[in-house]
Amino acid sequence: MTGRELDAAGVTDPVLRAAYTRCRLLNARHGRTYFLATRLLPADRRPAVHALYGFARWADDIVDDTADTADTADTADTADTADTADAAPAERAAALARLERLLRHALAGGRPAAEPVVLALADTAARYAIEPAHFTDFMASMRADLTVTDYATYADLRAYMHGSAAVIGLQMLPVLGTVTSRARAAPHAAALGVAFQLTNFLRDVGEDLDRGRVYLPADLLAAHGVQRDLLLWSRRTGRDDPRITAALRAAEDLTRGVYREAEPGLAMLDPVARPCVRTAFLLYRNILDTIAGSGYAVLHRRAVVPRRRRAAVAADGLVRVLAARLGARRAPTPTTVPYGAALDAKESG
Template sequence: MTRRELDAAGVTDPRLRAAYARCRRLNARHGRTYFLATRLLPADRRPAVHALYGFARHADDIVDDLHADATAAERAAALDRLDARLRAALAGGRPAGEPVVLAVADTAARYAIDPAHFTDFMASMRSDLTVTDYATYADLRAYMHGSAAVIGLQMLPVLGTVTARATAAPHAAALGVAFQLTNFLRDVGEDLDRGRVYLPADLLAAHGADRALLEWSRRTGRHDARITAALRAAEDLTRSVYRQAAPGLAMLDPVARPCIRTAYVLYRNILDTIREGGHAVLHRRAVVPRRRRAAVAADGLTRALAAQLRARRTHDPREDTDEH
């Protein structure tokens, strides 16, 4: 499958092919929902999506999983090295020893992705080394611009649009934010274990909760109605961002819509699972049932095949000849 995708994308350099293959493995291993949706794209666009994911995942791993006893200074230095290599690669250099950088720089060049999106992303990654909570939703949104909104903006040239890109951009950014808010809600317990709280303090306080109460609940396994109310409010907030993103689906290239629609539905299903589980995310991870995921994927595959067939008929001159 990797070979077919790279052939379709016109990637012929062996080193570059290996770099893209590395990114694909990262996506398949760590981004199961995202990877599943990506399979619905035309083969020639998948390597670019894998490259964008692979680079983001690599940076995130430096922040969280470099090695257990790495200091903040060591993580910062590793991010600085990654950033320097990325900047050099975006300027036309060929970085050594960084497959994800090689692949993402090639993708950025092929699709003319604005380098500022990568600058903003790296800034948010650095903030994770020192910022452990957010006083307000506005503060969190500033962080998510670099950590999530720019991912949607990076994706947009790869997916293609039927409107002006600037028209679709706010919706693409909102979808990136919606996905990340979903992850924050699902992973609130795991993030606490890492010393971080992504639920804004003002949202928690509005329901009588705070960081200390979350930590008590995580530590003891006990529930509290104030936490449940705050998590319910976070779910409502996240759903409102999905509504902001929704109009952008129709603005995408028709062959890309099934992929993003499937990701949209799968991630919203995480919210449904959280709600059905009583918002007990501090104590267990919300997992969408396999049968539900399969049904969404099957629907997406049907839509993708139909869209690609329509695209071939539109662009195949033999179809025009047959009709006349």
């Protein structure tokens, strides 16, 4: 299947094909929810999505204390992630700086001698004219993860998430394509990236504590009488506390509000790409349902959407894909802005 995707995308260089294959492997092994949704994209667009995911995953593993991060599969092969799991902070900082140098060189047109994920990312950025500033902002947030362990306010957290999550949605827009200008769709795409990351933060409260981090904003926690020490106590003892439950419920409400910000953007996407993003939207939002259904026990165990539910959402997405592709064949004239490239001059400035 990988070869067919690369053929459809016009990737013929053997080195590039190997680089994209590595990124796809990272996505398949470490991003179950995201990878499932990508299967609904047209084959020619999947390699680009895998490249964007693979690079983000690689950078994330550099700054994390453990290799089992984000939406990790139960059988994750950590040999395919950045080898910094047990590195000291200075070593992780050096590895991240090296990755950033490779990225700048590659985005400027150079061909890096190492790190296939950088090679695939640079090729994707060139093919889809993705703004280099999105990658610069992403790396700034990754650097913050080396030293910042909590956020005083939601505004502080949103500033961090601009680089760690919002720009991921913005990177995706040119790949997905839109039926409106990219500028009009961009705020919703950015909000979707933030919604996904807030969902991960809520699901991974316990695991992030183990890494010394608290991503839920301190002002939200304090409003319910919660501080880091109470979270650590709950994580250590396995006991619940009504104050923690109330704070986590408030975080869920906050996250659902961001999903509402993002939802209008689904209709702005190219119809053949829309089922993929809608499926990811539903699957990630279902994680919130699972968290609530567990009594907000995220400090003690990971919330996982049941396989049957994931399959049902994916099956619905497949039906929508088939309908969209049939509609595209019947359409007398193109109605989309291919890959988001044709921008409205007034809206894009």
